[in-house]
Amino acid sequence: MSEIDVRAALAHWSECVADDELSAELAQLSEADDAAVADAFFQDLEFGTAGLRGVIGAGTNRMNVYTVARATQGLAEHLNARFENPSVAIARDSRHKGELFVRTAASVLAANGIRCLVYPRVEPTPALSFAVRDLGCSAGINMTASHNPAAYSGYKVYGADGCQITSEAAADISARIARLGYFEADGACAKTVDFDRAAAEGLVEEIGDDTLERFVEAVLAQSQETPEQMQRPLEVVYTPLCGTGLECVSDALGRIGIDSLDVVAGQGEPNGDFPTCEYPNPEERAALEAGIARCHERAAQGAAPDLLLATDPDADRVGVACEDGDDYTLVTGNEMGILLMDYLARMRAERGEDIARCIAVTTIVSSAMADDVARAHGFELRRTLTGFKYIGEQIGLLEAAEEADRFMFGFEESYGYLAGTHVRDKDAVVASMLICQMARFYREQGMNLVQAMRALYERYGYCLNRTISLSYPGADGARKMADIMAGLRAQAPASVAGRAVLRATDYARGAAMPVVGGTGEGLAPLPSANVVELALEGDCKVIVRPSGTEPKIKAYLFAKADAREDALALLDVLDAAARAMLA
Incomplete structure (x- = not known):
């Protein structure tokens, strides 16, 4: 959005938001500088394979009841298109607003005719993955931001198999979310029903301690x-x-x-x-x-x-x-x-x-x-x-x-x-x-x-690892990252840190799954991924992978030596070489 757009979005939210706490924050934002307003409204919080994650607060780029409701409506439509009588297990961690976000998601799902099974108190992520399969649910939602600082919350979605959703499912949910607004009177936004009413009608139930005991x-x-x-x-x-x-x-x-x-x-x-x-x-x-x-x-x-x-x-x-x-x-x-x-x-x-x-x-x-x-x-x-x-x-x-x-x-x-x-x-x-x-x-x-x-x-032997992360900010950052990955694919270096490159693997082409102790027969190739691996002589390697959510490229370094000091020294050499290669 342009600067005028984010100010217009702020004004629209200020008119429509009913939550007192968010209204107060919006009032403060109206007095803030353009950068603060832009950060809250320059985009919709992105929904990917990890769901949503962001700072708690007011705005389209924040975790709040409106962004949670909108994402849940997209999920509800996805589930209703694929299951006859879908149900969803929901959990939360200790994050602020966790219980509110759980009730918000359950209210939207219930309004879409989807039964919700909710853990009544904070529980671990694996207990949510377990509950999805144990209770025969179509999906799971966990309100968690993992190890992020206190300002963050998140919304992680699981499939019926208890795994985090596939890229295909995430893409479908994301496309459905993109068609929705936040407050539109014409119905192009999240449906909702009162949480207590939904519970009284049996569309929301607590997950019992028997499920946790089975876990x-x-x-x-x-x-x-x-x-x-x-x-x-x-x-x-x-x-x-x-x-x-x-x-x-x-x-x-x-x-x-x-x-x-x-x-x-x-x-x-x-x-x-x-x-x-x-x-x-x-x-x-x-x-x-x-x-x-x-x-x-x-x-x-x-x-x-x-x-x-x-x-x-x-x-x-x-x-x-x-x-x-x-x-x-x-x-x-x-x-x-x-x-x-x-x-x-x-x-x-x-x-x-x-x-x-x-x-x-x-x-x-x-x-x-x-x-x-x-x-x-x-x-x-x-x-x-x-x-x-x-x-x-x-x-x-x-x-x-x-x-x-x-x-x-x-x-x-x-x-x-x-x-x-x-x-x-x-x-x-x-x-x-x-x-x-x-x-x-x-x-x-x-x-x-x-x-x-x-x-x-x-x-x-001392097999040691290090991960480095290089940033590519600004308007040219994405193009620079793409050029680096394209260059590695077009012509891998002959050597890195003085060690010959024995093999270059481009995982974007669907490489075979690496297997030790088995033939790999019958195993599907790995899904396409924007990753390049350089295997070096001396049991060393460098793996390069750009972030899908930030303007960064990660390089994973692998060194092996008979002594720890030698392996650490080799990591230092690989570190310098990788930084030069990705400059």
């Missing part, structure tokens, strides 16, 4: 310990980062014998302000500082914990830190994925299972060490595109072939893990349980998880 039972079905092993001691400091994890994580851990969790003060209960943690992302040390401080307190008292466990606000991702000399070291997402994959393979082998039947799934940008672990244990490893929905898709294919029992584990480098087929998304509840059981396993050997990972490095 926790499904998590416990992945336990790797005998009842005797569950008696072994383990001291855990835990932080839900003011999110949704406490109820389900503490329940699951209590049932495997960890009934005295030390929950970090001020971070246990849901709180959308995230007052002790500005950026509640368990990948970042800053988010774990309060937990690390509690670990140091325990250590000073002579009772150092075995690990610090941290789940993100919607409890689909989990981070871990362990004592390492005088400080605590964070286990990276790639490292925890490798540790868990190796541990689960060991446990299955000890039980006498045929490991050759097992299948693990990760992504093309996750640690190369996963290949080595798969070869060592003899199971099959598949690599999908980035995004856990692709891992969930592989589980669905196995289930359709009546081979769901072959699925052993899935992980992505961004701290998402899954064992079991009870959900189709990453699950910090089952991951937390398995991490604690694995920690007990290594404690018996005199190691914590950081030390266990070092042992794996010594065995397989």
